[in-house]
Amino acid sequence: MPVKKSIKRIKHTRPKKTNPKFDVYKKVLLKTKEQIAGDIRTLSDENSGSGNDRSGDVSGHALHMADVATDMYDREFTLGLASTDRELLFEVVEALGRIQDGTYGACVQCKKPIPATRLKAIPHARTCLKCQKSLEAKSR
Numbered sequence: 150m151p152v153k154k155s156i157k158r159i160k161h162t163r164p165k166k167t168n169p170k171f172d173v174y175k176k177v178l179l180k181t182k183e184q185i186a187g188d189i190r191t192l193s194d195e196n197s198g199s200g201n202d203r204s205g206d207v208s209g210h211a212l213h214m215a216d217v218a219t220d221m222y223d224r225e226f227t228l229g230l231a232s233t234d235r236e237l238l239f240e241v242v243e244a245l246g247r248i249q250d251g252t253y254g255a256c257v258q259c260k261k262p263i264p265a266t267r268l269k270a271i272p273h274a275r276t277c278l279k280c281q282k283s284l285e286a287k288s289r
């Protein structure tokens with residue numbers, strides 16, 4: 150039944166806030182992305198000769214590194230990656246996008262929430278275990 154609610158105070162619209170529940174996964178995803186990006190950077194540094202110091206406090210650079218990864222993602226850098234790394238980077242970027250638009254944590258197949266235990270194991274998981282299994286069965 151319709152619930153009538155009067156919203157008197159409408160707060161000015163802020164940039165969409167991501168669900169704090171997923172912050173922990175976001176951190177893991179960003180870290181994974183950073184790691185892959187770090188690998189790319191190591192490779193590209195050898196070519197470009199820019200001797201950036203990547204030792205020291207890595208966590209402080211997490212966001213910056215994530216930006217770098219996004220930039221790199223669009224470039225041919227990714228071609229130099231092993232296909233597994235490339236796939237993982239793609240999955241991770243996708244998952245981060247889903248956190249941004251608020252669809253993260255729901256199975257893309259059945260739209261049901263993906264259990265936290267699965268997200269903890271695979272933060273970039275797109276489907277619940279059940280759908281994953283049926284997808285695997287189909288592809289066989």
Ligand SMILES: [Zn+2]
Pocket residue numbers: 256257258259260261276277278279280281
């Ligand atoms: Zn599902």
